[in-house]
Amino acid sequence: MSSLKAATALAHPNIAFIKYWGNRDQALRLPSNSSISMNLAALETRTTVRFDGQLAADGLDLNGAPAAPAQVARVSAMLDLVRAMAGISEFAQVTSSNNFPSGSGIASSSSAFAALALAASAAAGLALDEPALSRLSRRGSGSASRSVPAGFVEWRAADTDEESYAVSVTGPEHWDLVDSIAVISEEHKAVGSTAGHPLADTSPLQAARLHGVEQRLAQARQAILQRDLPALAAVMELDNHLMHAVMMTSSPPLLYWQPASLAVIHAVAAWRAEGLQAGYTLDAGPNVHVLSAAADAGEVAVRLGKIAGVQRVLQAAPGGPARLLPA
Amino acid sequence: MSSLKAATALAHPNIAFIKYWGNRDQALRLPSNSSISMNLAALETRTTVRFDGQLAADGLDLNGAPAAPAQVARVSAMLDLVRAMAGISEFAQVTSSNNFPSGSGIASSSSAFAALALAASAAAGLALDEPALSRLSRRGSGSASRSVPAGFVEWRAADTDEESYAVSVTGPEHWDLVDSIAVISEEHKAVGSTAGHPLADTSPLQAARLHGVEQRLAQARQAILQRDLPALAAVMELDNHLMHAVMMTSSPPLLYWQPASLAVIHAVAAWRAEGLQAGYTLDAGPNVHVLSAAADAGEVAVRLGKIAGVQRVLQAAPGGPARLLPA
Numbered sequence: 001m002s003s004l005k006a007a008t009a010l011a012h013p014n015i016a017f018i019k020y021w022g023n024r025d026q027a028l029r030l031p032s033n034s035s036i037s038m039n040l041a042a043l044e045t046r047t048t049v050r051f052d053g054q055l056a057a058d059g060l061d062l063n064g065a066p067a068a069p070a071q072v073a074r075v076s077a078m079l080d081l082v083r084a085m086a087g088i089s090e091f092a093q094v095t096s097s098n099n100f101p102s103g104s105g106i107a108s109s110s111s112a113f114a115a116l117a118l119a120a121s122a123a124a125g126l127a128l129d130e131p132a133l134s135r136l137s138r139r140g141s142g143s144a145s146r147s148v149p150a151g152f153v154e155w156r157a158a159d160t161d162e163e164s165y166a167v168s169v170t171g172p173e174h175w176d177l178v179d180s181i182a183v184i185s186e187e188h189k190a191v192g193s194t195a196g197h198p199l200a201d202t203s204p205l206q207a208a209r210l211h212g213v214e215q216r217l218a219q220a221r222q223a224i225l226q227r228d229l230p231a232l233a234a235v236m237e238l239d240n241h242l243m244h245a246v247m248m249t250s251s252p253p254l255l256y257w258q259p260a261s262l263a264v265i266h267a268v269a270a271w272r273a274e275g276l277q278a279g280y281t282l283d284a285g286p287n288v289h290v291l292s293a294a295a296d297a298g299e300v301a302v303r304l305g306k307i308a309g310v311q312r313v314l315q316a317a318p319g320g321p322a323r324l325l326p327a
Numbered sequence: 328m329s330s331l332k333a334a335t336a337l338a339h340p341n342i343a344f345i346k347y348w349g350n351r352d353q354a355l356r357l358p359s360n361s362s363i364s365m366n367l368a369a370l371e372t373r374t375t376v377r378f379d380g381q382l383a384a385d386g387l388d389l390n391g392a393p394a395a396p397a398q399v400a401r402v403s404a405m406l407d408l409v410r411a412m413a414g415i416s417e418f419a420q421v422t423s424s425n426n427f428p429s430g431s432g433i434a435s436s437s438s439a440f441a442a443l444a445l446a447a448s449a450a451a452g453l454a455l456d457e458p459a460l461s462r463l464s465r466r467g468s469g470s471a472s473r474s475v476p477a478g479f480v481e482w483r484a485a486d487t488d489e490e491s492y493a494v495s496v497t498g499p500e501h502w503d504l505v506d507s508i509a510v511i512s513e514e515h516k517a518v519g520s521t522a523g524h525p526l527a528d529t530s531p532l533q534a535a536r537l538h539g540v541e542q543r544l545a546q547a548r549q550a551i552l553q554r555d556l557p558a559l560a561a562v563m564e565l566d567n568h569l570m571h572a573v574m575m576t577s578s579p580p581l582l583y584w585q586p587a588s589l590a591v592i593h594a595v596a597a598w599r600a601e602g603l604q605a606g607y608t609l610d611a612g613p614n615v616h617v618l619s620a621a622a623d624a625g626e627v628a629v630r631l632g633k634i635a636g637v638q639r640v641l642q643a644a645p646g647g648p649a650r651l652l653p654a
Contacts, residue, residue: 205572208535238576245532245572249565255593259586259636266582309586 005090006050007122008327011114011147012039012319013100013107015179015289017236017281018213018220019243020142020155022200029142030164032200033213034157036220037146038291039319040179041172045111046325047096049079049119055091063097078116078140085136086124094120100314104183105285109193113140114147114322122324133322134165142197150321152224154217172318175227178297181314182304184260184286191254193284199250206250209242229293233272233279236291240281247284258286260309267307276300332417333377334449335654338441338474339366339646340427340434342506342616344563344608345540345547346570347469347482349527356469357491359527360540361484363547364473365618366646367506368499372438373652374423376406376446382418390424405443405467412463413451421447427641431510432612436520440467441474441649449651460649461492469524477648479551481544499645502554505624508641509631511587511613518581520611526577533577536569556620560599560606563618567608574611585613587636594634603627 014037022032058076060067067075079092094116100106117137121128128136130149138145138155145165146153151172158164191199200206216239223232247254257265261282268280268290278292278300292300294317301313341364349359385403387394394402406419421443427433444464448455455463457476465472465482472492473480478499485491518526527533543566550559574581584592588609595607595617605619605627619627621644628640 204539204569205532205535208532212531237580241572241575241580242531245568245576248568249572253564253568255589255596257589258593259590262582262584262589263586266585269582 005052005123006048006327007119008046008048008325009115009118009122009322010044010046010325011111011118011322012041013043013045013111014039014143014146014153015281015283016143016146017232018217018239021197021243021246022206023142023197024157024159026198028161029138030159030161031142031155031157032206033210034155034217035146036152036154036169036217036224037143038152038177038179039147039150039172040316041319042316043098043100043106043111043314045096045098045108045115047094047112047115047119049092049094049116049123051088051090051092051123053090055093058091059093061095063102074140075116078113079120081136081139082117082120082124082126085121086126088124092120092123104314105287106181106314107143107193107283107285109141110143110147113137113144116140117144118322118324131165135161138164148322151318154221169221169224172320175224175318176294177229177291177318178294179316180290180292180297180300180304181316182264182288182290182307182310183312183314184258184288184309185311191284196247196254196284199252199254200246202251203246203249206246209246229277229279229291232291233277236279236281244282254284256282256285258309260307261286261288263307263309264288264290264304267303271303332379332450333375333654334446335373335375335652336442336445336449336649337371337373337652338438338445338649339368340370340372340438341366341470341473341480342608342610343470343473344559345544345566348524348570348573349533350469350524351484351486353525355488356465357486357488358469358482358484359533360537361482361544362473363479363481363496363544363551364470365479365504365506366474366477366499367643368646369643370425370427370433370438370641372423372425372435372442374421374439374442374446376419376421376443376450378415378417378419378450380417382420385418386420388422390429401467402443405440406447408463408466409444409447409451409453412448413453415451419447419450431641432614433508433641434470434520434610434612436468437470437474440464440471443467444471445649445651458492458494462488465491468521475649478645481548496548496551499647502551502645503621504556504618504645505621506643507617507619507624507627507631508643509591509615509617509634509637510639510641511585511615511636512638523574523581523611526579526581527573529578530573530576533573536573556604556606556618559618560604563606563608571609581611583609583612585636587634588613588615590634590636591615591617591631594630598630
C-alpha cells in the first residue's frame with residue numbers, strides 16, 4: 001500500500017453547443033456524431049482514488065455518503081479498464097464530491113468520469129497523454145471525454161476506440177462567455193443519458209439530425225473562434241431543437257422540457273429581440289443554459305431569477321482541463 | 328338582386344390527428360402530405376353570402392364587426408374563384424360568425440373557408456358535389472378541405488388541384504370520442520399557418536417527417552376504424568411531435584408551445600400512466616387538444632381546468648359535414 005498508489009484529480013462538467021445524442025457503439029460509447037462544448041469553470045468534481053491491496057472490493061463515497069450499488073458498478077468498470085492498462089489487480093477506494101448541488105440537474109457524469117479516469121490512471125502509475133485520457137474518460141460517460149481538454153472542446157466521432165477523443169478548439173481565455181444555468185426542479189424523474197442514447201436511433205428524425213451535423217460543427221467552431229455570439233446562438237439553438245426533436249420522437253418518447261424550461265426559452269428569444277444577446281441550450285433535463293457575454297451575465301442572472309419555476313441560477317465562465325491536484 | 332343569390336352555410340372546425348404542415352404548391356394549397364382529422368361538433372362557423380349587383384366591392388362582417396382589409400382580401404380571393412366557376416361578376420356581402428370565442432386560439436380558418444365556399448357556391452347557383460366543395464374550400468385554407476365531409480376525415484395530398492380533396496373515413500356516430508380543448512392564452516403573437524407552411528421545407532427534419540407519413544396515416548385510419556384510443560394516442564402524439572419538431576427547426580424557428588401547453592402534455596402522460604386513457608395534439612398555437620372517450624371527458628375537463636395557465640376548456644364530439652342552412 002504505497003502512497004504512489006493514490007491520486008486526486010479535478011474536472012469540470014461541460015455544456016454542449018453541438019449535442020451528442022446516440023452512439024454508433026454503445027459498449028465503447030463511440031458517438032453517432034461529433035460534438036462541441038465548453039467546460040464550466042465554477043463547477044467542479046474532485047475525486048481521489050486509492051488502490052489498496054487490503055480492500056476486498058471497490059468502494060465509492062459520493063458527496064460524503066456511500067454510493068448506490070449501480071454507481072459503484074459503473075466506477076468499478078472504469079477501474080477495471082485502468083487496472084488492465086496498468087497491469088495491477090488491487091481494488092480501490094474512491095472518494096468524490098461536487099461543488100454544485102446534487103439534484104440540481106447539472107449533468108455531473110462528464111466531470112465525474114473525467115476526474116475519475118485521471119485520478120485512477122495516475123494512482124495506477126500511468127501517465128496518459130490528453131487523447132488517451134479523453135478516450136478513457138469516454139468509456140465511463142461519453143461527454144466526459146470533453147471534460148479532459150481545456151476551454152472550448154470538440155469530441156470527434158470515429159469508428160474505433162483509438163480515434164474518438166476530444167481536443168481543445170481554443171483555450172478558456174479566448175472568449176469571456178458566461179453560462180448562466182437556470183436550475184429548474186425536476187417534476188418527473190428523467191431518463192438518464194446512458195439509458196437515453198440507445199433510443200436515439202428509434203426516432204425517425206435521428207438520421208436527418210446527423211446528416212447536417214458537420215455543417216453545424218463548422219458553424220459552431222467558426223463562431224467560437226470569431227467570438228460571434230449571434231452566430232453561436234443560432235446554430236446552438238437549432239442543434240438543441242434537433243436533439244430534443246429526436247428525443248421527443250423516440251420510442252418511448254423523451255420530453256425533458258418542463259413548463260419553466262419553455263418560459264426561459266421564450267424569455268431569451270424576447271430578450272434578444274430587445275437587444276440583449278444570449279442563446280440557450282438544454283441537456284437531457286429541464287435546466288436551461290443561457291450563454292451570454294460576461295458583461296451581460298449579471299443582467300441575465302437577475303432576469304432568469306424572476307422567471308417562475310427557476311429555483312436558482314448558477315454561473316460559469318469557460319473552464320480549464322481535467323488536472324491532478326497535490327496530495 | 329334575386330333572393331336566389333344568397334345562401335347561408337354552417338361548418339365545424341376540425342382537429343388533425345395526422346398533421347398538415349407544408350405545401351407542395353403554395354398558391355393552390357396542395358399539401359406536402361395527406362392528413363386525418365375529426366370535425367368538432369360543438370364549434371361552428373355560420374356564414375351568409377349575398378351576391379348583389381349594387382355593391383361596389385366585396386364586404387365582410389366578422390363576428391358583428393367589419394373585418395380587416397387583409398381578411399376581406401382573402402375572402403374576395405375565394406369569391407373570385409366562385410364567380411369564375413359560376414360565370415357571374417357581382418360583388419358579395421359576407422356575414423360570418425363563430426360560436427366560439429375569437430382570440431381563444433381555436434383555428435377558425437378551417438370552418439370559415441368551408442362555410443364560405445359552400446355558402447358562396449350555393450348563392451352563385453352552383454351545386455358542387457362534396458369533392459368539388461372540398462377542393463374549393465382548400466383554396467381558402469388547406470385544413471378547410473377537411474371541414475367539408477362528415478366525422479373523421481382524410482385529405483389526400485396530390486399533385487393536381489383536381490385530385491386533392493378530403494373524404495370521410497367514417498361518420499361522426501362511429502366513435503364517441505370527445506376533444507377537450509385546453510385554451511391557453513397566447514403570450515406571444517404566433518405566426519399564422521398561411522405564413523408558416525412555406526417555412527416547413529426550411530427545416531432539416533421535414534423530409535424525414537414526410538417519409539413516414541403514409542405509415543402513420545394507415546395507423547390512424549385503423550385506430551379510428553377499430554375505436555382504439557391507445558393506438559390513436561400513440562400515433563397522434565408522435566405525429567404531433569414530428570410537426571412541432573419541424574416547426575421549431577425551421578428558419579426562422581416557430582415554437583408554438585407555451586409553458587402551460589407543456590404542463591398539459593406532461594399531465595396527460597401522467598394520467599395515462601394512472602389508467603385514464605387520453606391523447607394530446609396541438610395545432611399551430613399553444614392550445615392542447617385532449618382526446619378521450621366521452622365517458623371520461625368530464626373527468627378530463629375537471630383535471631384540465633386545474634392546471635395553471637389553462638384559461639378555459641371547450642369540449643366537442645365528432646361533428647357533421649359542412650351544410651346549408653334554411654334562409
